[in-house]
Amino acid sequence: MLKVPDHQVAGHQASDGVIGPLVDDSGHFYKPLQNDERGSNEVAFYKSFSSDACIPAHIRRYFPIFYGTKDIEASDGSGLHPHLILEDVVSIYQKPSIMDIKIGSRTWYTQASDDYIEKCLKKDRETSSLSLGFRISGLQMFGTKDSEFWKPGKKLTQSLNSDEAKLLLRKFVSSNMPADSDVCPDSALASNVYGGPAGVLEQLLELKAWFENQTIYHFYSCSILILYDKEAVLKERSSGALIKLVDFAHVLEGRGAIDHNFLGGLCSLIKFISEILTSPKEDLHL
Amino acid sequence: MLKVPDHQVAGHQASDGVIGPLVDDSGHFYKPLQNDERGSNEVAFYKSFSSDACIPAHIRRYFPIFYGTKDIEASDGSGLHPHLILEDVVSIYQKPSIMDIKIGSRTWYTQASDDYIEKCLKKDRETSSLSLGFRISGLQMFGTKDSEFWKPGKKLTQSLNSDEAKLLLRKFVSSNMPADSDVCPDSALASNVYGGPAGVLEQLLELKAWFENQTIYHFYSCSILILYDKEAVLKERSSGALIKLVDFAHVLEGRGAIDHNFLGGLCSLIKFISEILTSPKEDLHL
The missing domain is CATH 3.30.470.160 (Inositol polyphosphate kinase)
Incomplete structure (x- = not known):
């Protein structure tokens, strides 16, 4: 079900022994949380932003939809690891x-x-x-x-x-x-x-x-x-x-x-x- | 004729042994050139800017008018020193x-x-x-x-x-x-x-x-x-x-x-x- 994304142009990419993001075929992007405060910061941001009524809808559409966090099998086979579940913003495109x-x-x-x-x-x-x-x-x-x-x-x-x-x-x-x-x-x-x-x-x-x-x-x-x-x-x-x-x-x-x-x-x-x-x-x- | 400005709120100020700007009663501000490349840079900028036809008039008015450079007696009594001659932008105000x-x-x-x-x-x-x-x-x-x-x-x-x-x-x-x-x-x-x-x-x-x-x-x-x-x-x-x-x-x-x-x-x-x-x-x- 989960696979390494076809279209990633920057950032940490999954490869042998390196943890990286995964996608499913329903338009979700699973981003592994970094172990240090960067991971908790990013979760905190998505939680704050997604629940903040002050963000106008025409601005919200410029951010990936946030679906929560989940422990899933990491891309490097190292076992369960917490991931952000986000909208896969490239999934609507063929190429x-x-x-x-x-x-x-x-x-x-x-x-x-x-x-x-x-x-x-x-x-x-x-x-x-x-x-x-x-x-x-x-x-x-x-x-x-x-x-x-x-x-x-x-x-x-x-x-x-x-x-x-x-x-x-x-x-x-x-x-x-x-x-x-x-x-x-x-x-x-x-x-x-x-x-x-x-x-x-x-x-x-x-x-x-x-x-x-x-x-x-x-x-x-x-x-x-x-x-x-x-x-x-x-x-x-x-x-x-x-x-x-x-x-x-x-x-x-x-x-x-x-x-x-x-x-x-x-x-x-x-x-x-x-x-x-x-x-x-x-x-x-x- | 030349005196230390009454209304200077920042920058190098003339005082005993310290060179600083001077003003006259015709609305000119005499700014001593710094000896290092800062002095030559500022002259180069004023020369370039004042002769650049691409600067629209409604923007030019936000810059002091540049009247050239002149060697005048420095405020610290150390003899002749090159100064920028600029518009004294506060001279139109009483207080x-x-x-x-x-x-x-x-x-x-x-x-x-x-x-x-x-x-x-x-x-x-x-x-x-x-x-x-x-x-x-x-x-x-x-x-x-x-x-x-x-x-x-x-x-x-x-x-x-x-x-x-x-x-x-x-x-x-x-x-x-x-x-x-x-x-x-x-x-x-x-x-x-x-x-x-x-x-x-x-x-x-x-x-x-x-x-x-x-x-x-x-x-x-x-x-x-x-x-x-x-x-x-x-x-x-x-x-x-x-x-x-x-x-x-x-x-x-x-x-x-x-x-x-x-x-x-x-x-x-x-x-x-x-x-x-x-x-x-x-x-x-x-």
Whole structure:
């Protein structure tokens, strides 16, 4: 019944001796709780968030549905282990193109241990987090032919400068498969995936409006997933593109201030996506 | 002709043996260039900014006018020293109430020296920069009586939590002089200073719209001044309140990304001011 997910682009992945998430065929995603306070933090966040009447429905849809926790056989065969039961946000797609974007120039917070802060700060400086306000932690793309599939490694995605980030965000919505090659991405799907009244940009702007106001949570090391199905876009000219927030092991109370760290990174991402929509054919080469 | 300014709430101040800014009676502010790269950086910024045709006029008005540089006798009597000649932004006020708010959760940038980064990071963590996205570096307030004047020290303003910051932002627009005391600030001037079509909030929102889009400059360790004249507000019911950006010794090129660090802090400040306008009478005590 449970199996390792086909479509995971970042985070801990199940393999020999390594515990990782599992999915079933009913649209559930089982995320093993980390043993330290990250596990309990993430459960606490989902419990708080899912029962908080102040979260508007149009914002709630950007978060995976939370179904509770359960002890199940771990993916590494080590026996029963507590898991979060979440909505499998990619289960509605046949061939999901997925981008995982870790939001915020700062992934650490002052209450964390010195070791953790030092590790995060080093990584924020080495990657594009500090410069761009986000880093692309992973992605996968399907082409129109069965053989076409691209899943670049972290090293190729997380330390981009602004031209490189814009190019990758263009490749992600191109009908040609530029992959690592020098082929110029045609951005053919940009207007359907990023644009339009239900596209990614409008969803990001809706999320931004909430972040300009909410002082309940501060989201550190949290990712936005961008999800769409290329075949559906090419056939139906509508994207069904979705954004989803994931990874809440480092959510803190807002204590009366907005999450300026997340909001700043989100606005930076919005600026990149807006520019692609404004000039989809711009010639950019690395 | 030149004298030490009457109304300086933060930054290096002229005193025996210490070089500081000077003003004349024609509305000029003479800022001594720092000897290291901070001095040359600030000159380079003012030259670039004042000649950049891409800066819209409605944004340019938030920056002091730049009149060039000049060698003049330094305030500490040490002889000729190069100074920036700038608009004296407080010269139009008789009794200016001033708040200096250093914007951004991060005052350092990755190109700086390790020592500088460590010093800034420590200060960002000790003050409210990291938590609120800004810190109040200084302020002064006049009352309606001649004897009423309040200028709390840095220690009282720069390390506030969100309740304390909101209280101080209320005190700053109150007709009673709560100063350090327990008197509840009446926020009587909030709607005229912070609110209204030409008030502080509208000006901050205009600046925000520019920061959501501009990728020319990144402003580290830069301050927003909020300026108004209490007597004018009480007499004319219009505030003449202004915001001005100052301190550009640490401005960097944007390199294709928005200044998400400044923007995040600015949005946080906007949220505080909005809340005061929404509930001006809220009872807040420290």
